[in-house]
Amino acid sequence: MNSNDTILITYREALKQAVREALHKDEKVFLMGEDVGRYGGAFAVSKGLLQEFGPERIMDVPLSENGFVGAGIGAALGGMRPIVEIMTVNFSLLAMDQLVNNAATLLHMSGGQLNVPVVIRMSCGTGRQLAAQHSHSWEPLFAHIPGLIVLSAGTHEDARHMLPMALQSADPVIIFEYTAMLNMEKDMPGNTSDFNINKAMVRKPGKDISIITYGAGVYKALDAAAALATMGVEAEVVDLRILRPLDKDTAFESVRKTHRALLVEEAWATVNISAEISACIMENVFYELDLPVQRLGGVEVPMPYAKHLEDASLPQKEDIVERVKKMLQHD
Amino acid sequence: MSLDCRKEIFQHLNNNVKMSNIIEIKPVHTIDQVHGMQLLYQMMRIRRFEEKSAEMYTKTRIRGFLHLYIGEEAVAVGVMQALVADDNILSTYREHGHALARGIDAPVIMAEMYGKMQGCCRGRGGSMHLFDAGKKFYGGNAIVAGHLPIAVGMALASKKQNKQNITCCFFGDGAVAEGAFHESMNLAALWSVPLLMVCENNLYAMGTAIRYSHAVQELEKKGAAYGIGSVAVNGMDVLEVERAAREAVERIHTTGRPFFLVCNTYRFRAHSMFDAELYRDKSEVEEWKKKDPIQALQKQLLNEQLVTDEDVQRLSHEIEQEVQAAVDFAEAGTWEPVEELSRFVYSDQRKPA
Ligand SMILES: Cc1ncc(C[n+]2csc(CCOP(=O)(O)OP(=O)(O)O)c2C)c(N)n1
Ligand SMILES: [Mg+2]
Numbered sequence: 097m098n099s100n101d102t103i104l105i106t107y108r109e110a111l112k113q114a115v116r117e118a119l120h121k122d123e124k125v126f127l128m129g130e131d132v133g134r135y136g137g138a139f140a141v142s143k144g145l146l147q148e149f150g151p152e153r154i155m156d157v158p159l160s161e162n163g164f165v166g167a168g169i170g171a172a173l174g175g176m177r178p179i180v181e182i183m184t185v186n187f188s189l190l191a192m193d194q195l196v197n198n199a200a201t202l203l204h205m206s207g208g209q210l211n212v213p214v215v216i217r218m219s220c221g222t223g224r225q226l227a228a229q230h231s232h233s234w235e236p237l238f239a240h241i242p243g244l245i246v247l248s249a250g251t252h253e254d255a256r257h258m259l260p261m262a263l264q265s266a267d268p269v270i271i272f273e274y275t276a277m278l279n280m281e282k283d284m285p286g287n288t289s290d291f292n293i294n295k296a297m298v299r300k301p302g303k304d305i306s307i308i309t310y311g312a313g314v315y316k317a318l319d320a321a322a323a324l325a326t327m328g329v330e331a332e333v334v335d336l337r338i339l340r341p342l343d344k345d346t347a348f349e350s351v352r353k354t355h356r357a358l359l360v361e362e363a364w365a366t367v368n369i370s371a372e373i374s375a376c377i378m379e380n381v382f383y384e385l386d387l388p389v390q391r392l393g394g395v396e397v398p399m400p401y402a403k404h405l406e407d408a409s410l411p412q413k414e415d416i417v418e419r420v421k422k423m424l425q426h427d
Numbered sequence: 428m429s430l431d432c433r434k435e436i437f438q439h440l441n442n443n444v445k446m447s448n449i450i451e452i453k454p455v456h457t458i459d460q461v462h463g464m465q466l467l468y469q470m471m472r473i474r475r476f477e478e479k480s481a482e483m484y485t486k487t488r489i490r491g492f493l494h495l496y497i498g499e500e501a502v503a504v505g506v507m508q509a510l511v512a513d514d515n516i517l518s519t520y521r522e523h524g525h526a527l528a529r530g531i532d533a534p535v536i537m538a539e540m541y542g543k544m545q546g547c548c549r550g551r552g553g554s555m556h557l558f559d560a561g562k563k564f565y566g567g568n569a570i571v572a573g574h575l576p577i578a579v580g581m582a583l584a585s586k587k588q589n590k591q592n593i594t595c596c597f598f599g600d601g602a603v604a605e606g607a608f609h610e611s612m613n614l615a616a617l618w619s620v621p622l623l624m625v626c627e628n629n630l631y632a633m634g635t636a637i638r639y640s641h642a643v644q645e646l647e648k649k650g651a652a653y654g655i656g657s658v659a660v661n662g663m664d665v666l667e668v669e670r671a672a673r674e675a676v677e678r679i680h681t682t683g684r685p686f687f688l689v690c691n692t693y694r695f696r697a698h699s700m701f702d703a704e705l706y707r708d709k710s711e712v713e714e715w716k717k718k719d720p721i722q723a724l725q726k727q728l729l730n731e732q733l734v735t736d737e738d739v740q741r742l743s744h745e746i747e748q749e750v751q752a753a754v755d756f757a758e759a760g761t762w763e764p765v766e767e768l769s770r771f772v773y774s775d776q777r778k779p780a
Contacts, residue, residue: 130633134705158601160604228556229556396769400768405765
């Protein structure tokens with residue numbers, strides 16, 4: 097982004113503007129999901145849209161994740177441009193069959209005849225004491241599935257601009273949004289001309305170490321980088337953004353520059369995105385490394401309810417700072 | 428009522444004997460004094476406990492999601508009368524009432540909601556995930572209809588082992604729209620298992636009124652599609668709920684088949700603590716409040732001169748102390764050491780090296 101114009105905006109408002117704009121731009125677009133209309137959206141993202149667009153375009157659906165996600169896929173096949181909201185990622189498993197066996201496969205199984213241009217939005221993430229069933233970080237599960245495009249909106253800018261890009265895709269797109277960030281206010285670049293959903297982004301340049309992350313890790317990593325800067329360490333923060341297909345080149349470029357990499361995410365460490373990035377670094381830029389790649393992921397436990405336990409089970413800013421200091425043997 | 432007799436009743440209540448199988452109930456709407464007071468006590472206790480929970484939520488002592496059962500107490504209390512200690516119970520995230528009526532102690536529930544180690548799940552479950560294996564209370568499930576298939580499986584296990592217990596599963600009107608409900612009904616009927624499916628139809632699933640969720644809003648009709656006996660009752664009348672539940676349980680025992688009981692009720696409070704209630708009129712809520720199950724029973728007991736105003740006051744007083752004791756217990760509780768974070772992922776024998 098090269099514009100100096102910025103807008104102060106909450107993450108929630110950024111999401112809402114994106115949905116609203118999409119509804120205005122294309123009459124084939126409609127939003128369907130549980131409580132998106134009369135309730136105003138479980139997290140108030142779609143508040144007021146029912147009044148503005150009416151119940152045909154802001155469709156409340158009954159509790160039936162498998163059913164209505166399947167209906168969204170059918171509507172997309174039938175020429176519409178549905179935005180399907182799964183209230184939170186935690187309930188997405190009930191729709192997994194539709195997503196994995198239909199959305200992701202129809203193009204291939206039909207020999208290239210059928211596109212499924214459906215966009216699935218899900219709020220997700222941790223940090224609100226919602227315990228083991230309501231605090232999932234399942235980006236890796238979806239990033240595992242060929243046929244899906246998986247996006248992670250770890251910044252306000254992406255909350256605002258990923259959806260319109262996703263609606264231009266001919267293939268199914270899943271967008272992860274982060275509930276814990278909804279009320280967060282940030283300055284967002286006004287200029288979006290160079291926006292894309294193909295590339296990872298360097299959110300802060302640095303020369304000493306690459307912190308490679310996505311989602312809820314992005315702002316934590318930026319905070320950590322700011323703290324490290326006061327100690328004379330210049331960390332580079334890479335936001336992966338696109339989890340499938342992964343843009344590895346941006347990560348490699350960063351490693352070529354810093355020669356050190358710390359991979360950070362909230363998802364359980366085993367078989368997560370960082371595991372994949374780590375393997376790719378070994379395969380491609382191993383000789384660039386001064387140190388072994390290290391990872392900070394979620395502790396492998398169903399999320400506990402109690403605040404101190406929840407905090408302890410996630411990588412925090414302090415953990416990032418400590419780990420970087422250790423890696424650089426900085427005192 | 429003589430003073431001595433009343434004293435006995437209070438003692439009876441205080442002995443924490445809340446399991447219904449101990450008390451013989453006469454059918455229909457004649458109430459025995461002890462039983463009438465016990466029902467009143469249980470409903471009042473749930474109400475007060477939850478009012479206190481809301482207060483503690485506002486004071487940020489309780490966090491996460493908190494779903495109140497206020498207005499719906501007659502369902503949990505009424506149905507629980509028909510169950511015995513050996514029966515299995517499964518419920519939703521709106522389960523404080525079921526847990527209390529089942530006899531899980533108020534202090535350990537409160538401590539759980541505080542996230543304290545002394546809570547029934549060591550602070551790992553919170554309000555939505557109350558479990559007590561000893562009381563055969565299997566949660567506390569926060570995925571709508573997520574527990575219905577489990578309930579079918581538990582009932583199947585009882586059948587396979589020739590056990591005489593039944594499984595009772597509580598869920599909302601919203602859950603009836605889920606595939607899991609329909610799959611569970613089919614399997615329960617197909618396998619002919621001793622399962623009592625109790626739908627708490629409070630007319631809303633979060634902000635979605637039943638008319639926006641269900642093409643057929645008389646939910647009891649859905650039992651027919653699976654060949655399951657079904658009935659709908661006034662869920663604001665604890666005696667009617669109790670009678671229907673007793674009949675249902677008897678039928679399950681005699682036929683060995685599942686039964687579908689729909690209790691039409693209403694939640695007086697917001698869906699959870701994060702709900703501006705944009706989807707319904709205040710006047711609608713006020714109308715329903717006139718059918719308050721606690722006031723209704725109280726009135727009936729007073730009219731039939733089975734209790735006096737002083738009795739009710741004394742009950743309130745007892746409950747106030749009990750609820751305060753629960754809060755004190757939770758406040759005094761301690762946090763589980765962070766070193767224990769990774770416990771209970773595997774049972775100890777299976778813990779990987
Ligand atoms: C599978 C699933 N979808 C959505 C939700 C979010 N949610 C929680 S409670 C609820 C409404 C459920 O209504 P109902 O079954 O009638 O129960 P009530 O809350 O009225 O007791 C919704 C949509 C969830 N927890 N699980
Ligand atoms: Mg309901």
